[in-house]
Amino acid sequence: MPHSDRLARPALLLTLLLLVTLAVAVAIGATRLSWPSVWAGDETARAILLRIRLPRVLLAAAIGATLAVAGVTFQTLLRNPLADPFILGVSGGAACGAAVSTALGFGRIPGVVPLVAFAGACGATAAVFLLARRRDHTDPTRLLLSGLVLNAFFSSVILIAFSLSKSSDLTAALRWMMGTLFGATWTSVLLVTSLLVLGMAVLAFLANDLRLLAFGEEDAKARGVNVERVKLIGFAAASIVTGAAVAVSGIIGFVGLLVPHLIRLIWRRDFRALLPLCALGGAILVADADLLSRVIVPSAELPVGAFTAILGVPFFLSLLRRAR
Protein backbone atom coordinates (compact mmCIF):
# COMPACT_ATOMS: atom_id res chain seq x y z
CA MET A 1 0.00 0.00 0.00
CA PRO A 2 1.40 3.37 -0.97
CA HIS A 3 0.12 5.08 2.15
CA SER A 4 1.09 2.40 4.61
CA ASP A 5 3.38 4.74 6.57
CA ARG A 6 0.61 7.32 6.87
CA LEU A 7 -1.88 4.68 7.87
CA ALA A 8 0.37 3.21 10.54
CA ARG A 9 0.25 6.11 13.00
CA PRO A 10 -3.50 6.72 13.12
CA ALA A 11 -4.10 2.97 13.14
CA LEU A 12 -1.75 2.52 16.06
CA LEU A 13 -3.32 5.42 17.94
CA LEU A 14 -6.85 4.15 17.40
CA THR A 15 -5.87 0.59 18.31
CA LEU A 16 -4.41 1.86 21.58
CA LEU A 17 -7.54 3.90 22.24
CA LEU A 18 -9.70 0.87 21.52
CA LEU A 19 -7.68 -1.29 23.88
CA VAL A 20 -7.99 1.31 26.66
CA THR A 21 -11.73 1.61 25.99
CA LEU A 22 -12.21 -2.16 26.11
CA ALA A 23 -10.18 -2.43 29.30
CA VAL A 24 -12.17 0.32 31.04
CA ALA A 25 -15.48 -1.06 29.74
CA VAL A 26 -14.65 -4.50 31.10
CA ALA A 27 -13.44 -3.08 34.41
CA ILE A 28 -16.50 -0.91 35.13
CA GLY A 29 -20.11 -2.02 35.29
CA ALA A 30 -23.32 -1.92 37.27
CA THR A 31 -21.70 -4.18 39.86
CA ARG A 32 -18.28 -3.83 41.42
CA LEU A 33 -16.20 -6.88 40.56
CA SER A 34 -13.53 -7.98 42.94
CA TRP A 35 -10.70 -9.25 40.79
CA PRO A 36 -9.21 -11.56 43.42
CA SER A 37 -12.56 -13.35 43.73
CA VAL A 38 -12.84 -13.64 39.93
CA TRP A 39 -9.38 -15.14 39.98
CA ALA A 40 -10.24 -17.43 42.89
CA GLY A 41 -13.14 -18.81 40.86
CA ASP A 42 -16.12 -17.11 42.53
CA GLU A 43 -19.05 -18.37 40.42
CA THR A 44 -21.10 -15.17 40.43
CA ALA A 45 -18.16 -12.88 39.73
CA ARG A 46 -17.05 -15.15 36.89
CA ALA A 47 -20.52 -15.30 35.38
CA ILE A 48 -20.81 -11.50 35.49
CA LEU A 49 -17.42 -11.02 33.87
CA LEU A 50 -17.36 -13.83 31.31
CA ARG A 51 -21.02 -14.33 30.47
CA ILE A 52 -22.47 -10.85 30.84
CA ARG A 53 -19.92 -8.05 30.68
CA LEU A 54 -17.22 -9.31 28.34
CA PRO A 55 -19.54 -10.45 25.53
CA ARG A 56 -21.45 -7.19 25.86
CA VAL A 57 -18.32 -5.04 25.53
CA LEU A 58 -17.09 -7.06 22.55
CA LEU A 59 -20.50 -6.98 20.90
CA ALA A 60 -20.62 -3.18 21.32
CA ALA A 61 -17.22 -2.88 19.62
CA ALA A 62 -18.18 -5.26 16.80
CA ILE A 63 -21.50 -3.48 16.17
CA GLY A 64 -19.75 -0.09 16.18
CA ALA A 65 -17.11 -1.29 13.73
CA THR A 66 -19.78 -2.79 11.48
CA LEU A 67 -21.90 0.36 11.35
CA ALA A 68 -18.90 2.61 10.67
CA VAL A 69 -17.60 0.30 7.92
CA ALA A 70 -21.05 0.21 6.31
CA GLY A 71 -21.26 4.00 6.59
CA VAL A 72 -17.95 4.71 4.91
CA THR A 73 -18.75 2.18 2.17
CA PHE A 74 -22.11 3.78 1.40
CA GLN A 75 -20.61 7.27 1.44
CA THR A 76 -17.87 6.23 -0.97
CA LEU A 77 -20.15 4.25 -3.27
CA LEU A 78 -22.66 7.07 -3.55
CA ARG A 79 -20.12 9.87 -3.35
CA ASN A 80 -22.52 11.50 -0.94
CA PRO A 81 -21.43 12.63 2.53
CA LEU A 82 -24.96 12.13 3.90
CA ALA A 83 -25.20 8.45 2.97
CA ASP A 84 -25.53 6.23 5.99
CA PRO A 85 -26.88 2.70 6.46
CA PHE A 86 -29.96 4.15 8.09
CA ILE A 87 -30.70 6.88 5.59
CA LEU A 88 -30.59 4.23 2.86
CA GLY A 89 -33.53 2.35 4.36
CA VAL A 90 -31.65 -0.52 5.99
CA SER A 91 -32.78 0.53 9.46
CA GLY A 92 -36.32 1.21 8.29
CA GLY A 93 -36.51 -2.23 6.71
CA ALA A 94 -35.17 -3.92 9.83
CA ALA A 95 -37.38 -1.96 12.22
CA CYS A 96 -40.38 -2.54 9.98
CA GLY A 97 -39.73 -6.28 10.00
CA ALA A 98 -39.34 -6.23 13.78
CA ALA A 99 -42.44 -4.11 14.38
CA VAL A 100 -44.71 -6.06 12.05
CA SER A 101 -43.57 -9.47 13.29
CA THR A 102 -44.06 -8.42 16.92
CA ALA A 103 -47.46 -6.92 16.13
CA LEU A 104 -48.39 -10.28 14.60
CA GLY A 105 -47.45 -11.89 17.92
CA PHE A 106 -44.07 -13.44 17.06
CA GLY A 107 -42.31 -11.40 19.78
CA ARG A 108 -42.68 -14.25 22.24
CA ILE A 109 -40.89 -16.84 20.09
CA PRO A 110 -37.13 -16.34 20.47
CA GLY A 111 -35.19 -15.78 17.26
CA VAL A 112 -38.09 -14.99 14.94
CA VAL A 113 -38.02 -11.20 15.26
CA PRO A 114 -34.24 -10.80 14.67
CA LEU A 115 -34.51 -13.05 11.64
CA VAL A 116 -37.37 -11.01 10.19
CA ALA A 117 -35.46 -7.80 11.02
CA PHE A 118 -32.44 -9.12 9.10
CA ALA A 119 -34.63 -10.08 6.15
CA GLY A 120 -36.23 -6.63 6.29
CA ALA A 121 -32.84 -4.91 6.19
CA CYS A 122 -31.66 -6.96 3.23
CA GLY A 123 -35.00 -6.69 1.45
CA ALA A 124 -35.04 -2.92 1.89
CA THR A 125 -31.57 -2.41 0.45
CA ALA A 126 -32.32 -4.73 -2.45
CA ALA A 127 -35.47 -2.71 -3.13
CA VAL A 128 -33.57 0.58 -2.90
CA PHE A 129 -30.92 -0.70 -5.27
CA LEU A 130 -33.43 -1.98 -7.82
CA LEU A 131 -35.49 1.23 -7.63
CA ALA A 132 -32.40 3.31 -8.33
CA ARG A 133 -31.36 1.19 -11.30
CA ARG A 134 -31.99 2.56 -14.75
CA ARG A 135 -30.91 0.52 -17.74
CA ASP A 136 -27.44 -0.68 -16.75
CA HIS A 137 -26.70 2.23 -14.46
CA THR A 138 -27.27 2.99 -10.78
CA ASP A 139 -27.65 6.67 -10.10
CA PRO A 140 -26.37 7.71 -6.62
CA THR A 141 -28.93 10.49 -6.22
CA ARG A 142 -31.78 8.17 -7.15
CA LEU A 143 -30.37 5.63 -4.70
CA LEU A 144 -30.39 8.12 -1.83
CA LEU A 145 -33.84 9.38 -2.78
CA SER A 146 -35.25 5.85 -2.99
CA GLY A 147 -33.80 5.15 0.46
CA LEU A 148 -35.39 8.26 1.92
CA VAL A 149 -38.78 7.53 0.37
CA LEU A 150 -38.74 3.87 1.45
CA ASN A 151 -37.80 4.98 4.97
CA ALA A 152 -40.85 7.24 5.06
CA PHE A 153 -42.98 4.30 3.92
CA PHE A 154 -41.49 2.02 6.59
CA SER A 155 -42.10 4.65 9.27
CA SER A 156 -45.79 4.70 8.38
CA VAL A 157 -46.03 0.91 8.51
CA ILE A 158 -44.26 0.94 11.90
CA LEU A 159 -46.63 3.59 13.24
CA ILE A 160 -49.64 1.57 12.15
CA ALA A 161 -48.19 -1.67 13.59
CA PHE A 162 -47.55 0.18 16.86
CA SER A 163 -51.06 1.63 17.06
CA LEU A 164 -52.56 -1.81 16.52
CA SER A 165 -50.38 -3.77 18.94
CA LYS A 166 -50.73 -4.51 22.64
CA SER A 167 -48.50 -2.66 25.09
CA SER A 168 -46.33 -5.73 25.70
CA ASP A 169 -45.72 -6.07 21.95
CA LEU A 170 -44.77 -2.42 21.94
CA THR A 171 -41.96 -3.08 24.41
CA ALA A 172 -40.68 -5.85 22.16
CA ALA A 173 -40.69 -3.69 19.05
CA LEU A 174 -39.13 -0.76 20.92
CA ARG A 175 -36.09 -2.94 21.52
CA TRP A 176 -35.29 -2.63 17.83
CA MET A 177 -36.28 0.99 17.51
CA MET A 178 -34.16 2.19 20.43
CA GLY A 179 -31.22 -0.16 20.10
CA THR A 180 -29.64 -1.96 23.03
CA LEU A 181 -26.74 -4.28 23.73
CA PHE A 182 -28.64 -5.89 26.61
CA GLY A 183 -28.28 -9.66 26.85
CA ALA A 184 -25.28 -9.97 24.53
CA THR A 185 -24.19 -13.59 24.17
CA TRP A 186 -21.02 -15.15 22.78
CA THR A 187 -23.14 -16.44 19.89
CA SER A 188 -24.13 -12.91 18.92
CA VAL A 189 -20.52 -11.71 19.28
CA LEU A 190 -19.35 -14.52 17.02
CA LEU A 191 -22.09 -13.90 14.47
CA VAL A 192 -21.49 -10.16 14.14
CA THR A 193 -17.71 -10.43 14.25
CA SER A 194 -17.46 -13.14 11.62
CA LEU A 195 -19.79 -11.25 9.27
CA LEU A 196 -17.78 -8.08 9.91
CA VAL A 197 -14.50 -9.82 9.08
CA LEU A 198 -16.04 -11.35 5.95
CA GLY A 199 -17.52 -8.03 4.86
CA MET A 200 -14.29 -6.17 5.48
CA ALA A 201 -12.35 -8.78 3.50
CA VAL A 202 -14.67 -8.28 0.53
CA LEU A 203 -14.42 -4.50 0.83
CA ALA A 204 -10.63 -4.63 1.21
CA PHE A 205 -10.55 -6.62 -2.02
CA LEU A 206 -12.51 -3.79 -3.69
CA ALA A 207 -10.67 -1.04 -1.80
CA ASN A 208 -8.63 0.24 -4.73
CA ASP A 209 -11.68 0.32 -7.02
CA LEU A 210 -13.64 2.14 -4.31
CA ARG A 211 -10.83 4.65 -3.91
CA LEU A 212 -10.93 5.36 -7.65
CA LEU A 213 -14.72 5.52 -7.55
CA ALA A 214 -14.44 8.36 -5.05
CA PHE A 215 -13.09 10.56 -7.87
CA GLY A 216 -16.12 9.96 -10.07
CA GLU A 217 -17.62 7.15 -12.09
CA GLU A 218 -16.29 8.26 -15.49
CA ASP A 219 -12.80 8.56 -14.08
CA ALA A 220 -13.00 5.14 -12.47
CA LYS A 221 -14.33 3.59 -15.68
CA ALA A 222 -11.48 5.13 -17.67
CA ARG A 223 -9.08 3.46 -15.27
CA GLY A 224 -10.64 0.08 -15.92
CA VAL A 225 -12.94 -0.23 -12.90
CA ASN A 226 -16.08 -2.29 -13.46
CA VAL A 227 -18.20 0.35 -11.76
CA GLU A 228 -21.54 -1.48 -11.69
CA ARG A 229 -19.99 -4.65 -10.32
CA VAL A 230 -18.16 -2.73 -7.56
CA LYS A 231 -21.39 -0.94 -6.65
CA LEU A 232 -23.39 -4.15 -6.46
CA ILE A 233 -20.85 -6.06 -4.39
CA GLY A 234 -20.02 -3.11 -2.13
CA PHE A 235 -23.68 -2.34 -1.58
CA ALA A 236 -24.52 -5.98 -0.84
CA ALA A 237 -21.60 -6.42 1.59
CA ALA A 238 -22.39 -3.22 3.51
CA SER A 239 -26.10 -4.06 3.67
CA ILE A 240 -25.64 -7.62 4.90
CA VAL A 241 -23.33 -6.60 7.74
CA THR A 242 -25.67 -3.76 8.71
CA GLY A 243 -28.64 -6.12 8.60
CA ALA A 244 -26.90 -8.50 10.98
CA ALA A 245 -25.92 -5.66 13.32
CA VAL A 246 -29.46 -4.28 13.42
CA ALA A 247 -30.96 -7.75 13.88
CA VAL A 248 -28.78 -8.25 16.96
CA SER A 249 -28.75 -4.84 18.63
CA GLY A 250 -31.51 -2.81 17.01
CA ILE A 251 -30.94 0.64 15.60
CA ILE A 252 -27.94 2.48 17.03
CA GLY A 253 -27.86 5.79 15.21
CA PHE A 254 -25.19 8.28 14.13
CA VAL A 255 -22.29 5.80 14.08
CA GLY A 256 -22.32 5.15 10.34
CA LEU A 257 -22.60 8.84 9.58
CA LEU A 258 -20.34 10.28 12.25
CA VAL A 259 -17.32 8.00 12.39
CA PRO A 260 -16.29 8.15 8.71
CA HIS A 261 -16.50 11.95 8.79
CA LEU A 262 -14.48 12.15 11.99
CA ILE A 263 -11.78 9.97 10.47
CA ARG A 264 -11.77 11.98 7.24
CA LEU A 265 -11.56 15.26 9.12
CA ILE A 266 -8.59 14.09 11.17
CA TRP A 267 -6.70 11.93 8.72
CA ARG A 268 -7.33 10.61 5.24
CA ARG A 269 -9.86 10.40 2.48
CA ASP A 270 -8.33 7.34 0.82
CA PHE A 271 -10.75 4.41 1.13
CA ARG A 272 -7.95 1.92 1.69
CA ALA A 273 -6.99 3.75 4.89
CA LEU A 274 -10.54 4.74 5.79
CA LEU A 275 -11.80 1.16 5.97
CA PRO A 276 -9.67 -0.07 8.92
CA LEU A 277 -9.64 3.33 10.65
CA CYS A 278 -13.45 3.57 10.55
CA ALA A 279 -13.75 0.05 11.95
CA LEU A 280 -11.55 1.05 14.90
CA GLY A 281 -13.32 4.40 15.38
CA GLY A 282 -16.79 2.83 15.30
CA ALA A 283 -15.73 0.18 17.81
CA ILE A 284 -14.41 2.85 20.20
CA LEU A 285 -17.49 5.07 19.90
CA VAL A 286 -20.11 2.37 20.54
CA ALA A 287 -18.11 0.62 23.29
CA ASP A 288 -17.79 3.98 25.09
CA ALA A 289 -21.43 4.89 24.49
CA ASP A 290 -22.56 1.54 25.88
CA LEU A 291 -20.28 1.94 28.88
CA LEU A 292 -21.93 5.29 29.69
CA SER A 293 -25.42 3.91 29.08
CA ARG A 294 -24.94 1.19 31.67
CA VAL A 295 -23.08 3.03 34.45
CA ILE A 296 -24.68 6.49 34.67
CA VAL A 297 -27.76 5.37 36.61
CA PRO A 298 -26.80 2.52 38.99
CA SER A 299 -28.41 -0.78 37.95
CA ALA A 300 -30.62 0.91 35.34
CA GLU A 301 -29.73 1.17 31.67
CA LEU A 302 -30.22 4.13 29.34
CA PRO A 303 -30.57 3.96 25.53
CA VAL A 304 -27.13 3.50 23.95
CA GLY A 305 -28.12 5.38 20.78
CA ALA A 306 -28.46 8.59 22.78
CA PHE A 307 -24.86 8.34 23.91
CA THR A 308 -23.34 7.73 20.47
CA ALA A 309 -24.71 11.14 19.54
CA ILE A 310 -23.87 12.82 22.86
CA LEU A 311 -20.27 11.60 22.61
CA GLY A 312 -19.81 12.04 18.89
CA VAL A 313 -21.56 15.28 18.05
CA PRO A 314 -19.52 17.80 20.11
CA PHE A 315 -16.28 16.22 18.90
CA PHE A 316 -17.56 16.31 15.34
CA LEU A 317 -18.69 19.97 15.54
CA SER A 318 -15.37 21.14 16.98
CA LEU A 319 -13.50 19.37 14.17
CA LEU A 320 -15.86 20.82 11.60
CA ARG A 321 -15.25 24.34 12.93
CA ARG A 322 -11.51 23.89 12.81
CA ALA A 323 -11.62 22.42 9.30
CA ARG A 324 -13.88 25.29 8.14
Added chain:
Amino acid sequence: MAIPAHVRRVITLAPNITELVYAIGAGDRVVGTDDVSNYPPAAARLPKVGSMQPNVEQITALKPDLVLASTEGNHPSLAPALAAVGIPLYVVRTDRLPEIATAMTRLGEVLDAPAAPAAARTLTADIAAQRRTRAHAPRILFAVWTDPLYVGGHETFVDDLLVLTGARNAVEVTGWPQYSLESLAAHPPDLILYPRKSVNAQQMAVLLEKAGDLHVPSRAIDEDVFTRPGPRVGEAAKGLNAILDGK
Protein backbone atom coordinates in the same frame (compact mmCIF):
# COMPACT_ATOMS: atom_id res chain seq x y z
CA MET B 1 -66.53 22.32 31.35
CA ALA B 2 -69.00 21.74 34.18
CA ILE B 3 -69.90 18.21 35.20
CA PRO B 4 -73.69 17.69 35.12
CA ALA B 5 -75.43 16.91 38.40
CA HIS B 6 -76.96 13.72 37.05
CA VAL B 7 -74.51 11.71 35.00
CA ARG B 8 -76.41 9.03 33.08
CA ARG B 9 -73.96 8.04 30.36
CA VAL B 10 -70.25 7.56 31.13
CA ILE B 11 -67.24 6.56 29.05
CA THR B 12 -64.17 5.27 30.89
CA LEU B 13 -60.71 5.53 29.34
CA ALA B 14 -58.61 3.27 31.58
CA PRO B 15 -59.18 -0.35 32.67
CA ASN B 16 -58.78 0.43 36.38
CA ILE B 17 -61.23 3.35 36.13
CA THR B 18 -63.74 1.05 34.46
CA GLU B 19 -63.36 -1.46 37.29
CA LEU B 20 -63.73 1.30 39.88
CA VAL B 21 -66.95 2.61 38.31
CA TYR B 22 -68.44 -0.90 38.34
CA ALA B 23 -67.25 -1.39 41.93
CA ILE B 24 -69.20 1.64 43.15
CA GLY B 25 -72.36 0.31 41.53
CA ALA B 26 -72.42 2.68 38.56
CA GLY B 27 -71.55 0.07 35.94
CA ASP B 28 -74.98 0.30 34.33
CA ARG B 29 -74.18 3.86 33.31
CA VAL B 30 -71.01 2.98 31.39
CA VAL B 31 -71.72 3.16 27.65
CA GLY B 32 -68.20 2.73 26.31
CA THR B 33 -64.64 2.05 27.44
CA ASP B 34 -61.03 2.08 26.23
CA ASP B 35 -59.74 -0.93 24.28
CA VAL B 36 -58.00 -2.53 27.26
CA SER B 37 -60.96 -2.60 29.68
CA ASN B 38 -61.92 -6.28 29.94
CA TYR B 39 -63.28 -6.54 33.48
CA PRO B 40 -65.92 -7.07 34.74
CA PRO B 41 -67.18 -9.23 31.84
CA ALA B 42 -70.04 -6.77 31.19
CA ALA B 43 -67.47 -4.04 30.51
CA ALA B 44 -65.64 -6.23 28.01
CA ARG B 45 -68.75 -6.29 25.81
CA LEU B 46 -69.19 -2.49 25.67
CA PRO B 47 -68.19 -0.37 22.64
CA LYS B 48 -64.44 0.38 22.57
CA VAL B 49 -63.17 3.87 21.77
CA GLY B 50 -59.39 3.38 21.50
CA SER B 51 -56.73 3.59 24.16
CA MET B 52 -53.74 5.96 24.04
CA GLN B 53 -55.42 8.24 21.53
CA PRO B 54 -59.14 7.67 21.97
CA ASN B 55 -61.41 8.32 19.04
CA VAL B 56 -63.32 11.52 19.85
CA GLU B 57 -65.86 10.96 17.04
CA GLN B 58 -66.75 7.58 18.45
CA ILE B 59 -66.95 9.06 21.96
CA THR B 60 -69.26 11.81 20.70
CA ALA B 61 -71.45 9.29 18.89
CA LEU B 62 -72.01 7.42 22.16
CA LYS B 63 -73.47 10.66 23.64
CA PRO B 64 -71.81 10.55 27.08
CA ASP B 65 -72.53 13.15 29.79
CA LEU B 66 -69.02 12.59 31.14
CA VAL B 67 -65.70 10.99 30.17
CA LEU B 68 -63.45 9.57 32.91
CA ALA B 69 -59.68 9.19 32.49
CA SER B 70 -56.72 8.44 34.73
CA THR B 71 -53.83 10.89 35.16
CA GLU B 72 -51.34 8.37 33.75
CA GLY B 73 -53.11 7.57 30.50
CA ASN B 74 -54.56 10.98 29.72
CA HIS B 75 -53.63 12.23 26.25
CA PRO B 76 -52.81 15.99 26.41
CA SER B 77 -55.08 16.88 23.50
CA LEU B 78 -58.05 14.90 24.84
CA ALA B 79 -59.48 17.63 27.10
CA PRO B 80 -59.56 20.35 24.42
CA ALA B 81 -60.93 17.89 21.85
CA LEU B 82 -63.77 16.88 24.18
CA ALA B 83 -64.39 20.49 25.20
CA ALA B 84 -64.87 21.34 21.52
CA VAL B 85 -67.80 18.92 21.33
CA GLY B 86 -69.15 19.94 24.74
CA ILE B 87 -68.28 16.77 26.68
CA PRO B 88 -66.81 17.24 30.17
CA LEU B 89 -63.73 15.21 31.21
CA TYR B 90 -62.92 14.17 34.77
CA VAL B 91 -59.40 12.94 35.51
CA VAL B 92 -58.53 10.89 38.60
CA ARG B 93 -55.11 10.00 39.96
CA THR B 94 -54.84 6.29 40.70
CA ASP B 95 -51.23 5.25 40.17
CA ARG B 96 -50.41 4.37 43.79
CA LEU B 97 -52.06 2.12 46.40
CA PRO B 98 -53.40 4.78 48.83
CA GLU B 99 -55.00 6.68 45.96
CA ILE B 100 -57.44 3.93 44.99
CA ALA B 101 -59.89 4.43 47.86
CA THR B 102 -59.72 8.21 47.40
CA ALA B 103 -60.43 7.78 43.69
CA MET B 104 -63.41 5.58 44.54
CA THR B 105 -64.85 8.23 46.85
CA ARG B 106 -64.31 11.00 44.28
CA LEU B 107 -65.89 8.95 41.50
CA GLY B 108 -68.79 8.25 43.86
CA GLU B 109 -69.34 11.97 44.35
CA VAL B 110 -69.05 12.81 40.66
CA LEU B 111 -71.38 10.00 39.57
CA ASP B 112 -73.63 10.39 42.62
CA ALA B 113 -73.25 6.68 43.44
CA PRO B 114 -74.67 5.89 46.91
CA ALA B 115 -72.70 2.64 47.20
CA ALA B 116 -69.33 4.36 46.82
CA PRO B 117 -68.51 5.20 50.47
CA ALA B 118 -69.20 1.63 51.57
CA ALA B 119 -67.17 0.25 48.66
CA ALA B 120 -64.25 2.52 49.58
CA ARG B 121 -64.44 1.37 53.21
CA THR B 122 -64.49 -2.29 52.14
CA LEU B 123 -61.50 -1.68 49.88
CA THR B 124 -59.54 -0.02 52.69
CA ALA B 125 -60.41 -2.92 55.03
CA ASP B 126 -59.42 -5.48 52.34
CA ILE B 127 -56.05 -3.77 51.96
CA ALA B 128 -55.51 -3.56 55.74
CA ALA B 129 -56.36 -7.25 56.09
CA GLN B 130 -53.51 -8.18 53.77
CA ARG B 131 -50.82 -6.20 55.60
CA ARG B 132 -48.01 -8.52 56.75
CA THR B 133 -44.67 -8.22 58.43
CA ARG B 134 -42.28 -11.07 57.76
CA ALA B 135 -39.26 -12.02 59.81
CA HIS B 136 -37.23 -12.44 56.62
CA ALA B 137 -38.76 -10.21 53.99
CA PRO B 138 -38.33 -12.09 50.69
CA ARG B 139 -36.74 -10.06 47.90
CA ILE B 140 -39.08 -10.03 44.92
CA LEU B 141 -38.30 -8.86 41.41
CA PHE B 142 -41.18 -7.89 39.15
CA ALA B 143 -40.06 -8.33 35.53
CA VAL B 144 -42.32 -6.51 33.08
CA TRP B 145 -40.35 -7.62 30.04
CA THR B 146 -37.30 -9.85 29.60
CA ASP B 147 -35.36 -8.64 26.54
CA PRO B 148 -34.29 -6.08 27.53
CA LEU B 149 -35.24 -6.59 31.16
CA TYR B 150 -37.69 -3.98 32.43
CA VAL B 151 -38.59 -4.04 36.12
CA GLY B 152 -41.05 -2.50 38.52
CA GLY B 153 -38.96 -0.29 40.81
CA HIS B 154 -39.73 1.78 43.87
CA GLU B 155 -42.51 4.37 43.81
CA THR B 156 -44.77 2.17 41.72
CA PHE B 157 -48.05 0.41 42.42
CA VAL B 158 -46.33 -2.99 42.29
CA ASP B 159 -43.80 -1.83 44.89
CA ASP B 160 -46.71 -0.70 47.12
CA LEU B 161 -48.13 -4.24 46.92
CA LEU B 162 -44.76 -5.76 47.86
CA VAL B 163 -44.40 -3.45 50.86
CA LEU B 164 -47.98 -4.17 51.95
CA THR B 165 -47.47 -7.93 51.92
CA GLY B 166 -44.21 -7.76 53.85
CA ALA B 167 -41.95 -8.48 50.89
CA ARG B 168 -39.10 -6.32 49.66
CA ASN B 169 -38.48 -5.04 46.16
CA ALA B 170 -35.27 -6.72 44.94
CA VAL B 171 -34.26 -3.67 42.91
CA GLU B 172 -33.04 -0.27 44.10
CA VAL B 173 -34.22 1.67 41.07
CA THR B 174 -37.37 3.80 40.83
CA GLY B 175 -40.11 3.76 38.22
CA TRP B 176 -40.08 1.21 35.41
CA PRO B 177 -36.50 1.28 34.05
CA GLN B 178 -34.47 -1.08 31.90
CA TYR B 179 -32.50 -3.12 34.41
CA SER B 180 -28.91 -4.35 34.43
CA LEU B 181 -28.33 -8.06 33.89
CA GLU B 182 -25.17 -7.77 36.01
CA SER B 183 -27.14 -6.42 38.96
CA LEU B 184 -29.60 -9.29 38.61
CA ALA B 185 -26.75 -11.82 38.62
CA ALA B 186 -24.91 -10.15 41.50
CA HIS B 187 -27.95 -9.94 43.80
CA PRO B 188 -30.39 -12.65 42.70
CA PRO B 189 -33.90 -12.16 44.12
CA ASP B 190 -35.73 -14.89 46.04
CA LEU B 191 -38.52 -14.92 43.48
CA ILE B 192 -39.27 -13.35 40.11
CA LEU B 193 -42.85 -12.46 39.23
CA TYR B 194 -43.78 -11.84 35.60
CA PRO B 195 -46.97 -10.85 33.77
CA ARG B 196 -48.37 -13.97 32.13
CA LYS B 197 -50.07 -12.27 29.19
CA SER B 198 -46.86 -10.55 28.03
CA VAL B 199 -44.05 -12.89 29.06
CA ASN B 200 -43.92 -16.67 28.76
CA ALA B 201 -41.92 -19.24 30.72
CA GLN B 202 -39.46 -19.74 27.87
CA GLN B 203 -38.58 -16.04 27.74
CA MET B 204 -38.03 -16.13 31.50
CA ALA B 205 -35.75 -19.17 31.10
CA VAL B 206 -33.70 -17.36 28.43
CA LEU B 207 -33.31 -14.35 30.73
CA LEU B 208 -32.08 -16.49 33.64
CA GLU B 209 -29.65 -18.30 31.36
CA LYS B 210 -28.26 -15.00 30.06
CA ALA B 211 -27.80 -13.83 33.66
CA GLY B 212 -25.26 -16.63 34.11
CA ASP B 213 -27.58 -19.62 34.64
CA LEU B 214 -29.37 -18.16 37.65
CA HIS B 215 -31.46 -20.59 39.63
CA VAL B 216 -34.25 -18.35 40.82
CA PRO B 217 -37.86 -19.51 41.03
CA SER B 218 -40.26 -17.51 38.88
CA ARG B 219 -44.00 -17.29 38.81
CA ALA B 220 -46.48 -15.97 36.24
CA ILE B 221 -49.18 -13.70 37.60
CA ASP B 222 -52.28 -12.11 36.07
CA GLU B 223 -51.16 -8.57 35.25
CA ASP B 224 -54.76 -7.40 35.00
CA VAL B 225 -55.14 -8.05 38.73
CA PHE B 226 -51.60 -7.24 39.89
CA THR B 227 -50.79 -4.09 37.93
CA ARG B 228 -54.12 -2.26 37.84
CA PRO B 229 -54.67 0.11 40.75
CA GLY B 230 -58.35 -0.74 40.98
CA PRO B 231 -60.94 -2.46 43.18
CA ARG B 232 -59.24 -5.86 42.82
CA VAL B 233 -56.20 -4.68 44.79
CA GLY B 234 -57.33 -6.75 47.80
CA GLU B 235 -57.44 -9.83 45.57
CA ALA B 236 -53.96 -8.99 44.25
CA ALA B 237 -52.53 -8.60 47.76
CA LYS B 238 -54.23 -11.81 48.88
CA GLY B 239 -52.76 -13.68 45.91
CA LEU B 240 -49.32 -12.26 46.61
CA ASN B 241 -49.55 -13.25 50.26
CA ALA B 242 -50.52 -16.78 49.21
CA ILE B 243 -47.45 -16.93 46.96
CA LEU B 244 -45.18 -15.57 49.70
CA ASP B 245 -46.64 -17.84 52.40
CA GLY B 246 -46.17 -20.84 50.15
CA LYS B 247 -42.46 -20.21 49.91
